[in-house]
Amino acid sequence: MTNGVTTGNATTVDWWLIDDAGPLASATQRADVAVDPSDIDTFQRDGVARFPGLFRDWVAPLGAGLDRIMANPNSYAFPCESVTPGEPGRFFDCYCNWQRVPEWTAFVLTSEAAALAAQLMRSDTAQLFHEHAFAKEAGTAKATPWHHDLPYYCVDGRQTASVYVALDPTPVETAVRFLRGSHRDGNTYVPRAFRDGSDYHSEDELVRAPRDVDPDDPDVIAFALGPGDALVFDFRTLHGTTDAPIVGRRRAFSTRWLGDDAHYIERNGATSPPLDDLGLQPGDRMREDRFPTLWP
Numbered sequence: 001m002t003n004g005v006t007t008g009n010a011t012t013v014d015w016w017l018i019d020d021a022g023p024l025a026s027a028t029q030r031a032d033v034a035v036d037p038s039d040i041d042t043f044q045r046d047g048v049a050r051f052p053g054l055f056r057d058w059v060a061p062l063g064a065g066l067d068r069i070m071a072n073p074n075s076y077a078f079p080c081e082s083v084t085p086g087e088p089g090r091f092f093d094c095y096c097n098w099q100r101v102p103e104w105t106a107f108v109l110t111s112e113a114a115a116l117a118a119q120l121m122r123s124d125t126a127q128l129f130h131e132h133a134f135a136k137e138a139g140t141a142k143a144t145p146w147h148h149d150l151p152y153y154c155v156d157g158r159q160t161a162s163v164y165v166a167l168d169p170t171p172v173e174t175a176v177r178f179l180r181g182s183h184r185d186g187n188t189y190v191p192r193a194f195r196d197g198s199d200y201h202s203e204d205e206l207v208r209a210p211r212d213v214d215p216d217d218p219d220v221i222a223f224a225l226g227p228g229d230a231l232v233f234d235f236r237t238l239h240g241t242t243d244a245p246i247v248g249r250r251r252a253f254s255t256r257w258l259g260d261d262a263h264y265i266e267r268n269g270a271t272s273p274p275l276d277d278l279g280l281q282p283g284d285r286m287r288e289d290r291f292p293t294l295w296p
Ligand SMILES: O=C(O)CCC(=O)C(=O)O
Pocket: 132, 134, 144, 149, 162, 164, 176, 239, 241, 252, 254
């Protein structure tokens, strides 16, 4: 335990507050957005694309929800503190709370995120997998280890997207960096714990994720972000940060989206979130009651 919070994303509260999210999805409407074809090409080619200011109006409500969780983490699903005793700052993350935080429920059910993800994935549909929020407080000098998201999940597919919304001004030095084109390298990398960078135990044939990526590699890209700017990246795109100390706060709210070809997969190792009770067979589409299709 650190600060009274279980280390590693364990949870004592039930993720599912809503038995069947389908009716809620049908009763609500998502905002549309016209994505420029050049941004779709960028996302497909580089594995990441940027949308300045798109979610400016959501910054205050999304941030208020995250601050409530950070003040009372054990009442929410999968809280995690990744700064170890003696290290400066606070590196907090949590996921699977969109049903518990009304502002986040409103975001997934009404914002442009679903339409944006669908178009970038070149998918007819966008199905919500879950959300993941991050906060690094001033002075935190803990790198986010290089990783890609797909092998943390019990899903596979080539049409996936994370819509990552910056909630604070984020200078390029402390922003998430991406290895451009790595979503197309054919590798699946071993997931890593954020707390100490250690590899997850897995019986699958996975490649060890890079411990660091050459900062002078022209394919390492990062963007200074303002509140409400979004980065959208493929679950297969490698990303991480340096250990440059955080100035001010650096919070972000990410929603994870599944496209037409995404499906359930059984992994021979831990997944995050741990979803081994879904009653699905490999190849099945994820359950609509838990993971509602929100686009179209
Ligand atoms: O904000 C960060 O440092 C990490 C973000 C991340 O790894 C993700 O959204 O998948």
